[in-house]
Amino acid sequence: MEAVVVQNMTKTYGKEKTLAVDNISFSVAKGELFGLIGPDGAGKTSIFRILTTLLLADSGTASVDGFDVVKDFKSIRNTVGYMPVKFSLYQDLTIEENLSFFATVFGTTIEANYDLIKDIYVQIEPFKKRRAGKLSGGMKQKLALCCALIHKPTTLFLDEPTTGVDPVSRKEFWEMLRRLKEQNITIIVSTPYMDEASLCDRIALMQGGKILSIDTPDDIVKAYREKLYAIKANEMYPLLKVLENYPGTLNSYAFGEYAHATFKDQMKNMEEFERFLAEKQLTGVEIKSIEATIEDSFIKLLH
Amino acid sequence: MRTLRFLLKKEFRQIFRDKAIVALIFFMPCIQLIVMPLAADYEVRNVNLAVVDHDKSPYSQKLISKVIASGYFRLQGYNSSFHEAFKLIESDKTDLILEIPQGFERNLIREDKQRLFVAVNAINGTKANLGGSYLSSIIGAFNADMRMQLVQQPRYSQFPVIDIVASNWFNPVLNYKVFIVPGILAILVTMVGGFLSALNIVKEKEIGTIEQINVTPIKKHIFILGKLIPFWVLAIIIFTIGLILARVIYGIAPVGSLLTLYLFIAVYLLTVLGFGLLVSTLCDTQQQAMFIMFFFMMVFILLGGLFTSIDSMPDWAKFITRFNPVRYMIEVMRMIILKGSGLKDVLPHLAAVSAMAVVLNGWAILNYKKTN
Structure with missing residues (x-):
């Protein structure tokens, strides 16, 4: 069964009709961990706000758990959990007060759904008398997740939950999401971090309000047909310039300590290319063939 | 709930x-x-006053001391000419000028009538208004006092007089x-x-x-x-x-x-x-x-x-x-x-x-x- 269905959704802002979401369609199966991956301004937050009934789309339809986001917004508000990008709990209330407040607002109690949040809550419980504003970034995220889960939502919307959180907490956070998935909660998560994409069941790569590709992370990587090379030299900047100017280059870009590049004809005569690099006075050149990552796929889709 | x-x-x-x-x-x-x-507080106190006394008679002295004694006025100048007193208004040292003409006492007794001149600096409207009316009422009271002393009142007034006495309610x-x-x-x-x-x-x-x-x-x-x-x-x-x-x-x-x-x-x-x-x-x-x-x-x-x-x-x-x-x-x-x-x-x-x-x-x- 599909938990979330979006059809031909479009949203523009302001008088200039700036396109934020451009005729998007996708669906998410029940119990799936679905990722919206894309840079800032790709339209991820707009989609979240439309699906959580905070924003009205210009055109198109969407439903969550079978409820229409416009007609049945009341039912949706009862069943979904939402964690906005910006920490939006009461900073002047303590962890415990925030949690019981949101439990009450949804007409439930902490005790009733304690088993759902237990794993996460025990980590912040020692600080339950501390005001939310005084918590560290990672603890704030955990508290926000607890508050979004306290009414046992069927679908959970997490808008960039790991932005501004340290690598260790990020890892922990994704482990928590995995465990929540086991409870058969549909999770839609957005992130600008490509490395997190591979942790999702399926992902949608987004850019400028459009979905470039939707598939499982593995299939997206498999769809990358060209042979990819990682190239390194002592002089990185000149190397990038040289790669750009090399007539056989299809695509090249900096990637960490390497430059990634694809070539026409799958690079049959490697010697000629190496000679070309040597002519340009590059030293310590290292070339290796590598597997593409999601980020490589994303960059390719952008071109 | x-x-x-x-x-x-x-x-x-x-x-x-x-x-x-x-x-x-x-x-x-x-x-x-x-x-x-x-x-x-709208009660105006400490209105500054300059007096130009051309008469310098016991009556004019009496009038001046009555004005000062009311508590509403502060005597800021006792000048010999209006021109001099006006300078005090210009330099904002005084709000009111009371000019007593020569022959004030004589005319009041002999001719039963005299005119006084009051000049008011009306930049601060409230103060001018209230200061002017305070001064008028004091002068009026002075006039009544003087007449009591000077004129033997007949048993019945020749003219019918309506005397108004106000009583303040709710804030007596x-x-x-x-x-x-x-x-x-x-x-x-x-x-x-x-x-x-x-x-x-x-x-x-x-x-x-x-x-x-x-x-x-x-x-x-x-x-x-x-x-x-x-x-x-x-x-x-x-x-x-x-x-x-x-x-x-x-x-x-x-x-x-x-x-x-x-x-x-x-x-x-x-x-x-x-x-x-x-x-x-x-x-x-x-x-x-x-x-x-x-x-x-x-x-x-x-x-x-x-x-x-x-x-x-x-x-x-x-x-x-x-x-x-x-x-x-x-x-x-x-x-x-x-x-x-x-x-x-x-x-x-x-x-x-x-x-x-x-x-x-x-x-x-x-x-x-x-x-x-």
């Missing part, structure tokens, strides 16, 4: 957790109530504070309630907490009620403190029924808070809300009859005051506290304020959108 109870609990917690705000909410009105009536000694304190208390309660409510929802918008609230199934009217009730309670407490202060410091005890007074303030606060919440739902930032509230507060206060009488305003201004809740509050405060008016007397006011409360709160609920 459980949700509302929890919302209230949360609001009160947030208010009392911000110690600075609590201090401001309670101390500011108290201090204003103690200081403002002392300073905002014309104490200005009695008049102003209830009004100031009304303004203070309005300001605290209005500003607190106007800034509240906007604050949630600014911090972003409203996002989280909006995805919950909270009903709009429950949310608005949760915002309204805490400030209503706070304002009632401040009002009570103000009443106690008025009693202790100024000796002003309500003549009318306290119950009627509280009934009215209860409804009135709903109007003020409703207005604040409406502003709050309309604005996106606290700054916007602050400026809008400031604008309306100024209009409400200046057109509220606190300092200037509404009856003396032009017709268009009078019309505006009909939509000014503060006006009704100030009137009712004076009616109940000073005059002892009953519920029947304030019913029209109560009706007007209730209507505004319904409109403003209804509008605020409609205008608070969980989706945009």
Whole structure:
């Protein structure tokens, strides 16, 4: 069964009709961990706000758990959990007060759904008398997740939950999401971090309000047909310039300590290319063939 | 109901957790109530006076000492020419010039009549007006005294005379504070309630907490009620403190029924808070809300009859005051506290304020959108 269905959704802002979401369609199966991956301004937050009934789309339809986001917004508000990008709990209330407040607002109690949040809550419980504003970034995220889960939502919307959180907490956070998935909660998560994409069941790569590709992370990587090379030299900047100017280059870009590049004809005569690099006075050149990552796929889709 | 109870609990917690705000909410009105009536006083004292005495007779001396002895005037110059005295007005050292002509005494006795010249610096209209009329009445009294001494009164006056004796009701000694304190208390309660409510929802918008609230199934009217009730309670407490202060410091005890007074303030606060919440739902930032509230507060206060009488305003201004809740509050405060008016007397006011409360709160609920 599909938990979330979006059809031909479009949203523009302001008088200039700036396109934020451009005729998007996708669906998410029940119990799936679905990722919206894309840079800032790709339209991820707009989609979240439309699906959580905070924003009205210009055109198109969407439903969550079978409820229409416009007609049945009341039912949706009862069943979904939402964690906005910006920490939006009461900073002047303590962890415990925030949690019981949101439990009450949804007409439930902490005790009733304690088993759902237990794993996460025990980590912040020692600080339950501390005001939310005084918590560290990672603890704030955990508290926000607890508050979004306290009414046992069927679908959970997490808008960039790991932005501004340290690598260790990020890892922990994704482990928590995995465990929540086991409870058969549909999770839609957005992130600008490509490395997190591979942790999702399926992902949608987004850019400028459009979905470039939707598939499982593995299939997206498999769809990358060209042979990819990682190239390194002592002089990185000149190397990038040289790669750009090399007539056989299809695509090249900096990637960490390497430059990634694809070539026409799958690079049959490697010697000629190496000679070309040597002519340009590059030293310590290292070339290796590598597997593409999601980020490589994303960059390719952008071109 | 459980949700509302929890919302209230949360609001009160947030208010009392911000110690600075609590201090401001309670101390500011108290201090204003103690200081403002002392300073905002229309009684004009210490009017500066220059005298140009061309007569220098015992009568002119008597007149001058009578003027000074009244306590309203301070003699700043005793000049020999008007020209010299006028310089004092120009340099703002004096407000009034009293010129006594030569032959003042002689003409008063012989010809039974004399003219004095009073020049008033009218830049400060109130001071000029009152100073001039004080001086006229003192001179009038001096005239009467002199005539008593000079003329043997016949048993019956030759001319029929209507003597008017005024008796001041509700404020027998014309104490200005009695008049102003209830009004100031009304303004203070309005300001605290209005500003607190106007800034509240906007604050949630600014911090972003409203996002989280909006995805919950909270009903709009429950949310608005949760915002309204805490400030209503706070304002009632401040009002009570103000009443106690008025009693202790100024000796002003309500003549009318306290119950009627509280009934009215209860409804009135709903109007003020409703207005604040409406502003709050309309604005996106606290700054916007602050400026809008400031604008309306100024209009409400200046057109509220606190300092200037509404009856003396032009017709268009009078019309505006009909939509000014503060006006009704100030009137009712004076009616109940000073005059002892009953519920029947304030019913029209109560009706007007209730209507505004319904409109403003209804509008605020409609205008608070969980989706945009």
